[in-house]
Amino acid sequence: MSVELLSPAGNFQKLKSAIDFGADAVYLSGKSFGLRAQAGNFSLEEMDEAFKYLHSKGKKGYVTVNIYARNYDFKDLKNYLHELKEINPDGIIISDLGIFKLIRDEKIDIPVHISTQANTTNYYAINMWKELGAKRVVLARELSRDEIREVCENTDMEIEVFVHGAMCISHSGRCVLSNYMTKRDANRGECTHPCRWNYYLMEETRPGEYFPIFEDERGTYIYNSKDLCLLRYIGDLIDMGVKSFKIEGRMKSIMYVSVVTGVYRKVIDDLSAGRTPDYEYLQNLLNSVSNREYTTGFYTGFADETSMNYKTSSYVRNTDFLGVVKESDGGKVIFECKGKINSGETLHILDKNLVEQEIIFDKILDLNGERVEFTKPNRDYILDCGINFQKGSLIRRYKV
Incomplete structure (x- = not known):
């Protein structure tokens, strides 16, 4: 059975990076009705262009319409669904049964995928979604390896599983903390x-006296989950019959999307060819991009205290993202700069095959051919290094 690697696309540039590094499909959102409102997302015109690009590459794209809708949403939703119909995405990802009914009533002929937000945890529910006309179900992230296997043995529905990225303390992300504390609805x-x-803890008869849960002056991050990483279990999931492997991260950087997509692409390709992946090298690449440390979540059993990061809510960032190769010919590399590079620095360039080379940036030129001592972000430069690199390769600085 062929499997799909599904990557996040918070904007068009991230979409192209995901495809460059091996994604079979991406998921993205319009400006409304998706659960990553703070991502760049796509206007209808951008979405139309994105799907033309994807289909020209033989790739697929799915649009998230996975909010839990209120009554007042449905008028605009109806118009939006008809606009999506004209764009012709390969699927719509939904959570809300009412939105599913609207899709059917309006005869929107686009395959429906059931979001992880629907919290589907058993094959009876999956088979019910099939009866209603859905094509795929994204399983809840609370399921163990044995539960996923049992699901796959008892349905012929396409099954999608999250294999990498941020976890939520709530059931499949349906959290009310944000709504309660800030009046900003996580489900919208x-x-x-x-x-x-x-x-911190506060005893009710001692208002204003705050006690750290552990002896740490910063308090503790009691809800703060580590990131999911099922790198070493992809072979198991393929054998079970899982159709699609999903990477979380529409709000993450181009470097994150590229590296994580490339790593899972490499694992899938190696396993398909009967090769043993170099898990240590690939794990180190995953460690090089932003993360909150890693956990297998519920996959290998019940998540426990080892699945939480009690030290900080900040990301671990072991590399700086400094540029993307745009062209390379005759040993000269034109790159889009993403951060300051000083002449003479030793940096790394990672290509789409996950081969990384150390390069000394001692001959940096502007587009007029004039040598510069340092670069500025969001400008193009030329590196005269005598080596050609693939378009889309990443320029990075490892932190000491």
Whole structure:
């Protein structure tokens, strides 16, 4: 059975990076009705262009319409669904049964995928979604390996599983903390991530006296989950019959999308060819991009205290993202700069095959051919290094 690697696309540039590094499909959102309202997202015109690009590459794209809708949403939703119909995405990802009914009533002939937000945890529910006309179900992230296997043995529905990225303390992300504390509704794409904040205890008869849960002056991050990483279990999931492997991260950087997509692409390709992946090298690449440390979540059993990061809500960032190769010929590399580079620095360039080379940036030129001592972000430069690199390769600085 062929499997799909599904990557996040918070904007068009991230979409192209995901495809460059091996994604079979991406998921994206319009400006409304998705659960990542703070991502760049796509206007209808941009979405139309994106799907033309994807289909020209033989790739697929799915649009998230996975809010839990209120009554007042449906008028605009109806218009939006008809606009999506003209754009012709390969699927619509939904959570809300009312939105599903609207899709059917309006005869929107686009395959429906059931979001992880629907919290589907058993094959009876999956088979019910099939009877209603859905094509795919994205399983809840609370399921163990044995539960996923049992699901796959008892349905012929397409099954999608999250294999990498941020976890939520709530059931499949349906959290009310954000709504309660900040009046921003997580189920409408406006989550402020209060699960990442630090908290103290206060005894009710001693108002204003705050006690750290552990002896740490910063408090502790009691809700702060580590990131999911099922890198070493992809072979298991393929054998079970899982159709699609999903990477979380529409709000993450181009470097994150590229590296994580490339790593899972490599694992899938190696396993398909009967090769043993170099898990240590690939894990180190995953460690090089932003993360909150890693956990297998519920996959290998019940998540426990080892699945939480009690030290900080901040990301671990082991590399700086400094540029993307745009062209390379005759040993000269034209790159789009994403951060300051000083002449003479030793940096790394990672290509789409996940081969990384150390390069000394001692001959940096502007587009007029004039040598520069340092670069400025959001400008193009030329590196005269005598080596050609693939378009889309990443320029990075490892932190000491």
